[in-house]
Amino acid sequence: MVRHRLSFSLFLLLNLATTAFSALKFSRDDFPDDFIFGAGTSAYQVEGAANQDGRSPSTWDTFVHAGGTHGATGDIACDQYHKYKEDVKLMVETGLDAYRFSISWSRLIPNGRGPVNPKGLAYYNNLINELISHGIQPHVTLFHVDLPLVLEDEYEGWLSRRIVKDFTEFADVCFREFGDRVSHWTTLNEGNVFVLAGYDMGSLPPQRCSPPFGYRPCTKGNSSFEPYIAGHHLLLAHASAARLYKKKYQAKQHGFIGINIFAYWFAPLTNTTEDITATQRAKDFYLGWFLDPLVFGDYPETVKKNAGTRIPAFTTSESKQVKGSFDFIAINHYFATYIKDNPEKLKIDERDFELDVGTDMIFKPQNDVPAVQPPLMPWGLQGVLEYLKQVYGNPPIYIHENGMRMQRNTSLNDTSRVKYMEVYIGGVLDAIRNGSNTRGYFIWSFLDVLELLDGFESSYGLYYVDLDDPDLKRYPKLSAHWYSDFLKRRNMSSDGDIRIEKNKTPLSNAQSF
Template sequence: MLRLYCLLILMLNLALPVLSVDTYSKEDFPPGFIFGAATSAYQVEGAAREDGRSPSVWDTFSRGGGDVAVDEYHKYKEDVQLMAETGLGAYRFSISWARLIPNGRGPVNPKGLRYYNNLINELISHGIQAHVLLYNYDHPQSLEDEYGGWLSRNIVRDFTAYADVCFREFGDRVSSWSTINEPNIFANGGYDQGVVPPGRCSYPFGLWNCSKGNSSTEPYLAAHNMLLAHASTVRLYKDRYQSKQNGVIGVTLYALWLVPLTNSTEDETAAQRAMDFLIGWFVNPLVFGDYPEVMKKNAGSRLPVLTDQESKLVKGAFDFLGLIHYTTVYIKDNSKILKTENRDFNADMAVTISFTQDEDDPFGLFPVEYPQRPWGLQGLLEYLKQAYGNPPVYIHENGQVSRRNSSLDDTSRVEYLHAYIGSLLDAIRNGSNTRGYFVWSFLDVFELLDGRGSSYGLYFVDLDDPSLRRLPKKSAHWYSHFLKGGRVSSSRTLELEKTFGDSSSETLVSIG
């Protein structure tokens, strides 16, 4: 089976190098397919010390960098109006656990409850679906201080209770729930490399200096507890709420497409091993009830064991898989590292990752732009179809990064979105069960890795303006035209509309 998937990776890389759909419109997608945009609480809300909100681990990690963010807490009505003018069918946002239940468990904060009710009601009144993420790197600092957050089994209980409040208070108006955002990256980045909250790592593995942690064991333990918390939450929703509220629930994973650097057996096997570590870490238990065999072999006793009871709880605990996909990277075998006695998650995976086919070009944290490889999205979706039975999928984040500046001419972002949405259409026509697509991000937000250093937004936020004015970039005009039924093309002969106007399906808008 391993060899079969290795061959599949290679064949997809060879078979899908070119986008076959060039000109298309929203109407080419299946009925009911949802298009939207996304943000998350700490990255947009601000008001970090207002109305009863307590500090989260992200506040602590960033030393208050998101205290204001882009102030959606006070500007949500303006932002929802902007979403409606853009033509969004859905808005994906997260709830701040520290705003809703400041102590992590116990009393609900009435002002936090009112804010999320107001936001959801505002979305619904404008015909925009609410797709809600329960958790994005931001559990209350009090739980981290009390028992170590995701390193303790106690968080399974507290997270499920927090989710129960959200389902009870908001579920009658929420179309879709995600439990935990990119737990595969959160576990690795937060507990091995130390580059995201809560910033734990140990020498020599951390990319930054950490004051505490154990990179060899903590990523696996934290991920195990996330998996159990996810499954417990899904079971609660299905048992108590789903039949009345008619929503769906899943988990969202960070999902690069991984291509062997060469056609050698070693690199092909390494690419499959990397898929098992990065995707199979969570999807294998959800589909098959256990971790991938290669993870159990390489990590040994450092990987917690799913008991029979836990396996039954986890297996099948999803209605959909959410994917966060930005680009494709190249994988080279590094099996020799397995001879090292002291290893972390990345050493157990035993690969080298690079953005290009140059072995000396390592995968970096802060790319100036992501390489545009839209065929990789097709490869990823085909892999999920073949390896995991074609589960329902939502693309929860996709977009182009750039250095943050005031330019509204983001042609490269337009080119990127056109190519990836077209590739998604190809994948759907080839049988992928993908049901929605969300651009990251609706606004220029406070980014996870570098704060205000990078930008993904359709809308520029003027940080020098006291009102934090939102200005549409070229990508906002392009996406709005597409969302309103206009046809789009990669032809560069026509100029993009400058304002929101008539977006007749007969109008052709081109890039450039």
């Protein structure tokens, strides 16, 4: 019955795709000739084959099997491990320039260090070769929140400086084995959110936190210190891997290396000095925490002042290594949020176990983003790009993730997502016309993958994956048709009653540069 409904829906979509749209106000030809359009996934969310061909468990395996994603696991996921050729064919039909994916460290090097798993190596070689043979660029992320469990058990992963050496050796294997065909490397995905969720709130692996913080009970951790320690080691590991790439591989492979951060856009709730100041503080903690060391060699003064001795200090040598250790900055952006000053946080008794990163920020988000179909706020993405241009010297930018969360169901008529893509891609074009050095845009996600927060209860994909079908058949949604027609230069636009929320404060005031 499910497949019957999907077939009927597909029939309707093919008609909708040719009748329900008027001409876009822009086209792909308005973008620079070398601008990249793609879609993305990550290893644990899409590959499956979790217990096959020598792959060892990652921190995600433990987390999901303990109920971390509402009972869903990546044991099978979308089974791209076995269906990569089919998926690449869909990418070609969609018209993608590039596919962003990650390499599972525990599949490639099951012990975290040492011998390479030949079957894991063969899989990534086959995937990359399949992409290249069809004219699709592979954009590879090395770490997407899935540390080999053996390293977490041995020395607590990112809390130990030992991770820098092990990560660099893992990166070295990837550069050596795949770098002749991969020209875009990203060391780490969403380092800022990873340390907040994994070491402060305990909502993602390795699920560490301490009372009174945390979205769920944690059996270990310290929310006061550990996010800052893990973040520091992430930056050092990135810098080490980037330095290795530039010294040993870049001249002969002619590739580029960067890092990815999650980029909310923050706007003040009011034009009061307090809210504007709090908004800048939010930017310093969410963006500056990672970007300032990369561009200027040290953490923002606000972060250092509020975190005090709980945040490690860079040595002179470390500062030099981290500063400038990128060819591009990648961002993940979904929505904007309004900020109100929250001086009540300053009244907390400053005992270590009652301080965390959230307390240090001293602000309060004012709009709770709905679980599904949030209002469209394309000015938020434009704000991020403008901020990166003005504050951080306009580095090359890749938008690695941008997409709309919807309730997972069998409907393929995702008109809300189509409208989201239209207004956000249009916003990117406006930013480029305003001087942003943005080089590429990747929709999240190519397929309806295992989502890291709620398993298979929500979806972001261009393609629906029928989990009731033993073959996990893929079905294109309306968004896949729209994106394909846009990429193939057919005129399409969306209709429908979709709410686009305007910024409550002028962007010139909201940016607080």
